[in-house]
Amino acid sequence: MSSVTMDKAAPTRPVKYGSMSRDRTWALRWSYFFLTLFAVFSLLPPIYMLITSLKSSAEISAATNPWWVFHPTLDNYVGLLTSNQFLRFFWNSALVSIFVVTITMLISVPAAFALARMRFWGSATLATGVFLTYLIPDSLLFIPLFKVFALFGDWTGIQLINRWYVLLFIYPTLTVPFCTWIMIGYFASIPKELDEAAIIDGASWFQTLTRIFIPVALPGIIAATIFAFTVSWAQFLYPLVFTTSTDQLVLPVGIITTLIKGDVFNWGQIMTGALLGAAPPLIIYAFLMDYYIAGLTAGATKG
Amino acid sequence: MADVALQPDRVGAKQPARNRSGLQRALKRKSTAAFLMTLPLIILITLLVLYPAFYSLHLATLNKSMQRFVGLGNFEFLFKRDTFWLVVKQSCIFAITAVFFKALIGFIVAHFVHNIPAKGQRKWRGMLLVPWVIPPAMSTLAWLWLFDPSYSAFNYTLSFFGIGPIPWTGDAAWARFSVILVNVWYGAPFFMIMYLASLKSVPEQLYEAAAIDGANWWQRIWYVTLPMMRNIIAITTLFSLIVTFANFDIVRILTAGGPLDHTHIFATWAFRIGIEGSDIPLGASVSLFMVPILAVAAIFILRDVNKRGNES
Numbered sequence: 377m378s379s380v381t382m383d384k385a386a387p388t389r390p391v392k393y394g395s396m397s398r399d400r401t402w403a404l405r406w407s408y409f410f411l412t413l414f415a416v417f418s419l420l421p422p423i424y425m426l427i428t429s430l431k432s433s434a435e436i437s438a439a440t441n442p443w444w445v446f447h448p449t450l451d452n453y454v455g456l457l458t459s460n461q462f463l464r465f466f467w468n469s470a471l472v473s474i475f476v477v478t479i480t481m482l483i484s485v486p487a488a489f490a491l492a493r494m495r496f497w498g499s500a501t502l503a504t505g506v507f508l509t510y511l512i513p514d515s516l517l518f519i520p521l522f523k524v525f526a527l528f529g530d531w532t533g534i535q536l537i538n539r540w541y542v543l544l545f546i547y548p549t550l551t552v553p554f555c556t557w558i559m560i561g562y563f564a565s566i567p568k569e570l571d572e573a574a575i576i577d578g579a580s581w582f583q584t585l586t587r588i589f590i591p592v593a594l595p596g597i598i599a600a601t602i603f604a605f606t607v608s609w610a611q612f613l614y615p616l617v618f619t620t621s622t623d624q625l626v627l628p629v630g631i632i633t634t635l636i637k638g639d640v641f642n643w644g645q646i647m648t649g650a651l652l653g654a655a656p657p658l659i660i661y662a663f664l665m666d667y668y669i670a671g672l673t674a675g676a677t678k679g
Numbered sequence: 680m681a682d683v684a685l686q687p688d689r690v691g692a693k694q695p696a697r698n699r700s701g702l703q704r705a706l707k708r709k710s711t712a713a714f715l716m717t718l719p720l721i722i723l724i725t726l727l728v729l730y731p732a733f734y735s736l737h738l739a740t741l742n743k744s745m746q747r748f749v750g751l752g753n754f755e756f757l758f759k760r761d762t763f764w765l766v767v768k769q770s771c772i773f774a775i776t777a778v779f780f781k782a783l784i785g786f787i788v789a790h791f792v793h794n795i796p797a798k799g800q801r802k803w804r805g806m807l808l809v810p811w812v813i814p815p816a817m818s819t820l821a822w823l824w825l826f827d828p829s830y831s832a833f834n835y836t837l838s839f840f841g842i843g844p845i846p847w848t849g850d851a852a853w854a855r856f857s858v859i860l861v862n863v864w865y866g867a868p869f870f871m872i873m874y875l876a877s878l879k880s881v882p883e884q885l886y887e888a889a890a891i892d893g894a895n896w897w898q899r900i901w902y903v904t905l906p907m908m909r910n911i912i913a914i915t916t917l918f919s920l921i922v923t924f925a926n927f928d929i930v931r932i933l934t935a936g937g938p939l940d941h942t943h944i945f946a947t948w949a950f951r952i953g954i955e956g957s958d959i960p961l962g963a964s965v966s967l968f969m970v971p972i973l974a975v976a977a978i979f980i981l982r983d984v985n986k987r988g989n990e991s
Contacts (some may be wrong), residue, residue, distance in 0.1 A: 414788050415806045418868065421821035422813060424832060442832035478865060483723060486716035494713035501718060504981065508729050510965070511977045513925030514947030519953045519963045520735035540859070549727045556720060581712050583712040610814030612928045613946075619955055628816035632932065636750065644823055650817040661812045665805055672869065672874045 421610040422654065428647040429453070436643055452648040462649065464623055465630030468540045469609060469653075472626055475544050477601055480551040485597065488559030489585050493571065503560060510553035515579055518617050521546060525618070540624045543615060547608045554607075555600040558674040562596030599671030602664060605658050627653045683751050720805055738963040745960060753964040756902040762940050762948075765969070770944040772855070774924040777862040781923075782861065782916055785870020792871070793878045804875065811868040822861045823848075826933070850942035858942050862931050866922075870915055877911040878904070914983050917976045945969050 428436065430448045440446060456462045490496070493502045525542060529535045536542040552589045566589060590597065615629045622634060631649040635642055661668050742749045757763045792803050808847075810818065825832050826847035834844045847857045885903050894902065928948040930936065936943035936951060943951070945968060953962015 403794060407791040411788070411795070414784075415787075415803065416792075417864065418807050418810050421818050421825065421864070422809060424825060425821045432742035436830065439830060439835075442830065442835050483719045487720035490713040490716035494709050494716075496710040496713040499713070499717075502721070505724065506720070506976060507980070509724050511921055511973065511980065512728060512732070512903075513921060513928045513946075513948065513969070513973070515925040516966050516973070517731050517735075519949060519959055519966055520738060521727070522954070523738060523959055523963075524731050524734060532775070545727065548723055552720060552723055581709070581716075606812070606814075610816065612814070612816040612931075613950075616931075617950070618959045628814055631820070632816065641827075643827075643830075646820055647824060649865055650820045654813040657811070657812050657814060661808075662805075663806075667860050669804075669872055672811075672872055 383483050407524075420656065422651070425647045425651045428643055429651050431644055433642065433644055444489075452644045453652075456645060456648050456652065461622060461634060462630070465625055465627045465654070468625065468630075469627040472540060472543045472547065473605050473608040476547040476551060477604045479544065479603060480555050480604040481549065481597070484552050484556040484559055484600065485590065486585065488556045488563055489589055491556070492560045492563035493589075494581070504555075506553050506556050506560075509549075510557055514550060514611070514613050517549070518613055521614075522617050525647065537618055538620055538624055539617060542618050543608075543611075543626070546614050546618065547611060550606040550611065551607050555604055558600055558671060559593070559596055561674055562593040566592050595667060595670065595673070598664065599674060600668045602660060602668050603671045609657055727751060735963045735967060738960050739967055741960040743958045743960060749960075753961050756961070757964060762943075763965075765940060766943050766945060766948045766965075769855070769942065770924060773859060773862070773926075773930075773944050774920060777859050777866065777920050777923050778916060780859070781866040781870050781919060782912070784867040785874055785915075786912075788867070788871045789874035789878055792875055804872070807871055808868045810865050811872075815928040816866055818865065819861060819929050822857070822864075823933055826857055848934050849938060851938055854938060854942045858930050858933055861933060862923060862926065863930065864946045866919060870919070873911055874908065877908045878991075881907045910983060914980060917980045917983075921973055921976050925969060966975045 424442075425441065427445055430445045430450070432447065432449050432451060435445075435447055474479065487506075491499055491506070492634065510596050522537070525536050525545075529537060536545070570588055570592070571584050574588050579587065610628065611626075612628045615626045619625055622630070627632065627649075631653060635646045635649055697828070704747065738745070740748055742752070790805070790808060792800055794970055795803065824830075828849060831844070831847060833847070835843065837843075846853050849855050850989055881904060885907070886899060889899050889903050924944075925946055926944065927950065930942055930944055930947045934942040936947050940948075945965060949962045949966040952961050953966060956962070
């Protein structure tokens with residue numbers, strides 16, 4: 377009995393004063409340690425791209441320390457940026473992305489406005505349908521789409537397969553549903569009083585959209601634009617299926633099909649091409665990170 | 680009430696000077712304008728998503744030259760092939776393992792980022808999101824080079840620790856590991872960002888209350904953080920499950936399904952059969968097998984999204 381009271385009197389854990397702040401300091405140190413570890417893991421491939429892109433073929437095949445450049449050279453960059461073929465890929469990619477972004481915004485902004493503000497027969501169903509379309513992946517549709525475009529060519533004589541502009545019809549299926557969906561969320565968060573005031577002042581629906589909604593929801597529109605651009609720049613499956621001639625290829629497919637010649641991998645050039653291909657999204661991300669992240673999280677948090 | 684609703688018509692009839700045609704009046708009407716605004720969207724979805732989706736059901740019932748109706752013949756043929764079952768197994772292993780580790784790493788990293796002072800968080804978040812920003816086709820090339828059989832930078836580093844050359848993409852088990860590793864590398868930042876956004880929305884008072892009640896860090900996570908984040912975790916996981924299950928780029932570039940079909944998943948195998956093997960109906964049948972799991976995930980996401988819509 378007495379021993380029990382003794383136990384109670386003496387705490388099993390030694391009480392340390394100031395342990396709270398010491399715990400905090402240690403938690404912070406561990407956080408930084410693991411964050412550094414994860415950051416190294418995240419940045420390893422892009423950094424390795426950069427290292428390899430600065431090496432000559434001779435240095436790569438000499439199998440010296442792969443993590444260091446002994447004789448840095450810009451030959452790979454010069455080689456690619458003066459090659460008409462590579463510039464053609466870059467140009468095709470840029471054209472496709474810019475057109476797709478334009479088409480996407482022209483379709484999704486009015487549609488999102490109508491779905492967010494003008495209730496009409498079937499509007500709720502259509503909004504749900506848009507969201508479901510966003511969940512349909514490219515790998516489910518590429519075979520039937522290929523066949524559909526082949527049949528279209530047979531019927532009308534307009535050959536779209538193996539032309540870069542066929543991608544302008546296909547990419548919107550990936551970008552429009554998501555952009556419409558997040559724009560519905562942004563438009564719905566605009567107070568009703570704003571557009572009511574505009575209507576009372578005699579604005580038409582179109583004026584309400586262009587004068588009120590687009591300026592107010594500009595952050596959302598920028599986020600949607602960035603999303604549409606990154607998706608069309610990065611898309612790999614559709615151009616691989618729909619385009620084969622080297623003058624019609626976009627960047628990702630072009631690098632993979634032309635720089636890999638048989639079993640000879642020209643790794644210096646491949647890494648340079650990959651880095652140049654990754655550059656536009658990375659630059660946009662570096663300057664517009666907050667919009668990028670807003671668009672990323674909006675898909676699931678706006679509903 | 681009825682008078683008010685009718686008034687525009689009456690005004691129009693009384694003032695023929697304005698001379699509004701029926702079409703113009705219809706355009707003024709709210710529902711017509713709304714319909715016209717959504718028309719391009721409806722056309723796009725109908726022609727390029729819904730029609731191909733149903734067309735693939737039809738395609739799957741044709742023979743290789745697409746001239747004869749074979750009913751369920753393609754499916755019977757698939758069920759008898761060992762490769763098909765291998766692909767089913769691999770797709771499930773790939774999607775479930777990759778999503779699990781993406782979610783786990785994303786959760787851990789989000790906590791570390793949340794832990795450090797707010798001033799530095801932006802910088803770390805910026806660095807950690809880079810894998811998600813680089814087009815996967817480009818970054819997978821870097822991984823392919825890191826995994827190169829003769830010049831692998833990983834094997835070079837590991838050789839200093841006496842670990843023999845690892846056949847990253849040459850051996851079936853290692854190839855599966857590599858493919859999953861690259862997918863986790865690519866997808867974990869997305870989870871991190873989503874979890875971080877949701878961590879920020881957990882009220883600080885809840886943690887204070889838990890700390891006063893003597894909860895340790897594990898109890899704080901289990902009883903406060905996880906219940907508060909349940910919705911985001913569910914939605915993000917389901918989203919990622921769809922995307923990972925339907926992944927094409929990474930497997931295609933890293934292993935192209937090899938060695939001996941041991942890393943093929945539905946998308947890459949459908950591409951191999953349907954486009955490279957030009958057996959379009961069989962390829963369509965293979966990709967149709969993705970539909971059930973995608974549909975289940977989509978139903979759950981939709982339920983969650985609607986629930987959140989009703990709450991707010």
